[in-house]
Amino acid sequence: MNNFQKNSARFILLLLIQIIILNEIPPIHQFITPYLYFIFILWLPFGTSRMATTLLGFALGYCLDMFTNTPGLHAAAASLIGYIRPTILNILLAQEVSEELTKEPSIATMGWEPFIFYIFSLTFIHHFYLVLLEWLQFGNFWYFIGKVFFTTGMSILLILLVELLLNRRKLKR
Amino acid sequence: MKNIIGFIRQNFTFFIFLMLQIVSLVMLSSYSKSHQTFFGNWNNAIAGNVNSYYNEWAYFFNLKATNAKLVAENVALRNELAQNFVPYDTSIKSGTLILRKDSLEKIRKFFYYPAKVVGNSFTLQKNYIIIERGTLQGVKKDMAAISPDGSIVGVVVEVNDNYSKIMSLLHRNSKVSAMLKRDRVAGSIEWDGNSPDILLLKNISKSTSPKIGDTVLTSPYSSSFPAQLMIGKVTSIIKDPSSNFLTLNIKSATNFYNLEYVYLVQNRRMEAQSDIEQRGEGNE
Numbered sequence: 001m002n003n004f005q006k007n008s009a010r011f012i013l014l015l016l017i018q019i020i021i022l023n024e025i026p027p028i029h030q031f032i033t034p035y036l037y038f039i040f041i042l043w044l045p046f047g048t049s050r051m052a053t054t055l056l057g058f059a060l061g062y063c064l065d066m067f068t069n070t071p072g073l074h075a076a077a078a079s080l081i082g083y084i085r086p087t088i089l090n091i092l093l094a095q096e097v098s099e100e101l102t103k104e105p106s107i108a109t110m111g112w113e114p115f116i117f118y119i120f121s122l123t124f125i126h127h128f129y130l131v132l133l134e135w136l137q138f139g140n141f142w143y144f145i146g147k148v149f150f151t152t153g154m155s156i157l158l159i160l161l162v163e164l165l166l167n168r169r170k171l172k173r
Numbered sequence: 174m175k176n177i178i179g180f181i182r183q184n185f186t187f188f189i190f191l192m193l194q195i196v197s198l199v200m201l202s203s204y205s206k207s208h209q210t211f212f213g214n215w216n217n218a219i220a221g222n223v224n225s226y227y228n229e230w231a232y233f234f235n236l237k238a239t240n241a242k243l244v245a246e247n248v249a250l251r252n253e254l255a256q257n258f259v260p261y262d263t264s265i266k267s268g269t270l271i272l273r274k275d276s277l278e279k280i281r282k283f284f285y286y287p288a289k290v291v292g293n294s295f296t297l298q299k300n301y302i303i304i305e306r307g308t309l310q311g312v313k314k315d316m317a318a319i320s321p322d323g324s325i326v327g328v329v330v331e332v333n334d335n336y337s338k339i340m341s342l343l344h345r346n347s348k349v350s351a352m353l354k355r356d357r358v359a360g361s362i363e364w365d366g367n368s369p370d371i372l373l374l375k376n377i378s379k380s381t382s383p384k385i386g387d388t389v390l391t392s393p394y395s396s397s398f399p400a401q402l403m404i405g406k407v408t409s410i411i412k413d414p415s416s417n418f419l420t421l422n423i424k425s426a427t428n429f430y431n432l433e434y435v436y437l438v439q440n441r442r443m444e445a446q447s448d449i450e451q452r453g454e455g456n457e
């Protein structure tokens with residue numbers, strides 16, 4: 001399976017998981033909305049250009065928006081992290097790693113601490129922007145702060161879980 | 174001019190990003206009913222398809238909850254049936270011409286409860302049905318049980334806190350008062366222990382002429398069952414020359430094999446009725 005097929009499959013699968021499972025589970029609390037779909041952007045190979053990640057983010061967000069009846073909300077947030085992603089990768093990575101263009105960000109390729117910083121920063125930015133846009137429509141300040149932090153925590157938990165489940169073999173090596 | 178083009182070219186990605194942000198923010202802020210109808214058609218073609226598939230699945234997994242809801246609704250509807258009520262007695266003259274009671278107001282006689290079947294047998298000589306509803310939920314001994322399609326199932330014989338035992342019609346000792354719908358002649362429904370599909374209607378006078386296919390209903394004499402509930406249809410007539418009565422084979426209308434829910438019927442005047450039935454027997 002080449003890169004393109006793999007990423008297309010991921011695109012569809014993650015959207016389906018987000019729409020069918022995560023958006024449908026009864027909310028634990030009004031602050032907690034589990035978001036996982038943007039892990040698609042986080043998992044794109046190191047070599048993906050800034051242009052591509054931005055456009056892909058927009059496409060991904062817009063597809064999700066079609067199902068949640070919020071046109072533009074997720075599209076804005078996902079294209080923002082698509083745009084910021086290369087900057088953060090450049091800060092975190094030594095030159096020689098980022099030259100292996102077809103590899104993907106993971107614990108195995110980046111190491112624990114840079115990877116956690118990477119997902120934390122992008123997840124936080126994504127949720128901050130998403131909830132900010134939501135907040136501008138309705139809600140109050142404490143709702144905004146609470147929701148950003150709790151939703152970020154939930155997403156990071158989910159991402160780490162997925163990461164540990166899918167990359168178990170690489171870790172053992 | 175050259176500089177501007179050069180600047181845009183250098184920061185092309187950034188401008189694309191800005192454009193996308195503006196597009197999505199405009200979409201978000203201008204989202205309204207008119208927007209919905211304008212973009213909706215195109216979006217719904219894709220999203221609607223996926224959602225309808227998804228709904229089919231969700232529907233399947235929700236069947237249990239839906240079922241419980243329908244049972245509750247059926248009980249509510251059944252409780253509204255006119256035959257559960259008896260009117261006030263307005264035939265008594267009390268000296269004045271004015272009636273003491275509003276004759277439109279009715280007294281409730283029958284009350285229905287739903288109950289889930291958790292145990293069921295139909296292969297033995299003495300068959301019982303266990304249901305998950307007991308004294309704490311209002312079940313009393315001798316309450317009648319009917320199936321969701323309105324045909325009778327049996328009578329409650331044992332009750333504890335949360336469960337009760339119903340003596341099914343398929344029991345050697347079961348006896349329910351029944352009548353032929355055609356000429357309203359009453360007899361009693363019993364079971365001979367042979368086939369779970371066939372019940373016996375005994376004690377029908379030989380002067381009546383039942384036909385094959387006649388409907389058998391519960392009679393108004395029963396204290397547990399409301400009148401005119403379906404029991405079954407006559408399949409054959411046994412004429413015993415040594416007796417004054419006919420025995421009819423009845424194809425049971427109740428499907429005892431797949432009972433999931435039953436409705437329990439409470440007769441609020443049962444004590445009074447059985448009391449008067451038993452009284453006076455010692456005088457003879």
